[in-house]
Amino acid sequence: MITRPVTQEIDFDHEGLVITGSTPSERGRARGPRRTGEKVTAVRRLPAVLVSVVALLVLAGCGSGPDQAGAAAIVGDQVITIDEIQGRLRTAVPDLRMAVDQQSASQGTAPGAPIPPALLAQESRRLVTVRVLHTLIAEQSRRDGVVVSPAQVDAALARAGGAEAAARGSGFDPATIRELVGDQIAAAEIGRRVFDRLTVTVDYAGTGDRAAAEALAARVAADPARAAELFAAQAGGAGAAGLSLRPGADQGGGVRSTASSVLFGLPAGTVALTPGGGAQAGGDPAQGPWTVVHVRERRLDAPPPGPGVVPAAAVDEDTMFGFGLRQLQPLALELGVTVSPRYGTWDPTQLDVVEDPAAAGTITPVRTSAP
Numbered sequence: 094m095i096t097r098p099v100t101q102e103i104d105f106d107h108e109g110l111v112i113t114g115s116t117p118s119e120r121g122r123a124r125g126p127r128r129t130g131e132k133v134t135a136v137r138r139l140p141a142v143l144v145s146v147v148a149l150l151v152l153a154g155c156g157s158g159p160d161q162a163g164a165a166a167i168v169g170d171q172v173i174t175i176d177e178i179q180g181r182l183r184t185a186v187p188d189l190r191m192a193v194d195q196q197s198a199s200q201g202t203a204p205g206a207p208i209p210p211a212l213l214a215q216e217s218r219r220l221v222t223v224r225v226l227h228t229l230i231a232e233q234s235r236r237d238g239v240v241v242s243p244a245q246v247d248a249a250l251a252r253a254g255g256a257e258a259a260a261r262g263s264g265f266d267p268a269t270i271r272e273l274v275g276d277q278i279a280a281a282e283i284g285r286r287v288f289d290r291l292t293v294t295v296d297y298a299g300t301g302d303r304a305a306a307e308a309l310a311a312r313v314a315a316d317p318a319r320a321a322e323l324f325a326a327q328a329g330g331a332g333a334a335g336l337s338l339r340p341g342a343d344q345g346g347g348v349r350s351t352a353s354s355v356l357f358g359l360p361a362g363t364v365a366l367t368p369g370g371g372a373q374a375g376g377d378p379a380q381g382p383w384t385v386v387h388v389r390e391r392r393l394d395a396p397p398p399g400p401g402v403v404p405a406a407a408v409d410e411d412t413m414f415g416f417g418l419r420q421l422q423p424l425a426l427e428l429g430v431t432v433s434p435r436y437g438t439w440d441p442t443q444l445d446v447v448e449d450p451a452a453a454g455t456i457t458p459v460r461t462s463a464p
Contacts, residue, residue, distance in 0.1 A: 165436055166221050166446075168228040169428030173221065178436075181220045182213070185264035189216060214436075216264065218446040221436050226444065227276055229421040232428070234279045237286060241275045249274050277414050284417025288352075288405035289398055292339050294390040295356055296324040298332030299369075299382050303451070306366050306383035310457065313364045313387050317459040320387050339395060340416055341403040348403050349412040355442050358419030359456060360426065361391040367442040367454040387459070418444060426456060 166173040189212060194204035234240070253259040256267035263270065296313075300306040309327065313320050321334040338344065340352040359365050369382035398404040405413070421444065430439045437446045442454030 165433050166225055166439070167429075167431045168225055168425075169232070171228050173224045173228065175433070177224065178217060178220050181265075181269070182217055184266050184269075185216055185220070188262050188264045189213070191262070214448070218437050218448065219264075221432060222444070222446045223273070225425075225430055225432075225439070225446070226418065226421070227272070229424055229428075230276045230279050230283070233283055233421055233424050236424075237283055239279050239282045239286075241278045241282075245278050246271055246275050249278060277410075280417035280421075281410050281413040282417070283420050284352075284413045284415075285405050285408075287393060287420060288340055288408065288413065288416060290393040290395050291357065292337060292390075292392050292395040293356055293359075293361075293388060294335060294337045295359075296320045296332070296334045296387040296389065297336070297356075298324045298327040298385050300327070300385065301382065303366075303368075303383050306385050309385045310364045310366050310455075313385070314457050314459045317362075317364075317387065317389075320389070324385075324387070335389070339398075339402055341398055341405070341408070342401060343403070348408065349415065352408070352412050353415035353419060355419070355422075355454075356386060356388075357416065358422035358444075359386060359388045359391070360423045361388050362459050363388050363456050364459055365442050365454060365456045368440075368452055422456075 161167060161172050163175050164172045165175045165178045186208070189208050193206055193208050193212070197204050197206055250256050250259055250271065256270050259274075260267045260270045265273065298309060300309060309323060312323050316323075324332045324334045338351075338356060340357050341348060342351065344351045344354075355365065355367055364385065364387045367384050367386065369384060408416075422441065425441060425444065430441070432439045432446050437448045438450040438453045439445075440447045440453040441456045447453050
């Protein structure tokens with residue numbers, strides 16, 4: 094089920110491109126896992142938990158943001174309300190309470206510490222992300238004619254012991270778990286329909302910091318005909334030009350990592366700036382690594398998978414789910430996703446709400462398509 098969006102990193106070694114990524118299943122489906130560097134801290138007693146929750150909700154309600162009053166996020170013309178996020182946060186509090194107590198026990202301190210405001214804010218971002226993805230999956234499913242039957246959801250939940258069991262410790266109620274399982278099935282089907290047909294041709298380069306990445310991206314966007322030259326001139330040679338890729342071809346981290354890469358979600362004729370591990374882990378987002386990716390072509394007429402290319406029929410559901418989420422990126426750009434600053438900033442490269450705007454990637458159309 095959807096608890097976190099896909100993330101990816103593009104690492105560079107002396108032999109070339111190694112794409113690594115992770116799907117929600119790899120990070121823990123049931124618990125809203127923390128980003129690296131975010132930790133649960135312990136305080137004192139249970140009554141303070143309610144105070145923390147109320148304080149966060151009051152703050153969330155008074156932030157500036159989208160034009161529509163009370164909007165936590167807007168996807169196209171669909172509004173995700175603050176009231177909805179507040180209600181879902183209240184549902185998550187008992188599981189957050191349990192997580193804090195478990196952390197306290199592991200540190201040898203007494204249970205009952207209030208839930209830290211930072212953890213509540215983190216959970217709120219997760220909830221907004223989940224609702225944004227739900228909205229995008231629903232619209233893409235409508236366009237693609239993807240329909241998930243109740244029987245499919247029932248079968249998936251049966252493998253997890255039922256909705257009640259799957260909801261335990263997840264921060265969601267059983268009804269929401271059913272919805273999320275349906276989203277996962279739909280996203281996998283969205284991905285499955287293009288997996289064998291998709292090929293992308295990209296230029297890419299790694300940079301030491303965001304400023305260098307922004308400068309390179311701006312030059313490429315202004316003159317994409319010079320993209321190969323600009324990427325080849327990147328200091329250190331950490332990049333490539335005219336690289337053709339398919340999601341079923343292992344690029345060094347396994348097909349699961351390859352398929353969930355941002356490379357397979359970017360529209361043709363765009364240049365993306367995407368954060369590396371330092372920015373994602375809560376470090377200084379201005380510092381590296383950052384990656385610039387220019388998508389020359391995105392085609393859906395690839396030949397049938399041959400040697401070295403895993404076909405969609407052989408791809409597991411979790412991998413296809415991660416790939417399917419990537420297929421939502423063009424739709425998200427088309428519709429537009431706006432998040433209230435009280436919750437954070439939408440990162441179109443990671444399909445995630447991030448706390449620091451400086452840690453968010455960008456996707457920019459180039460002036461003209463490169464030849």
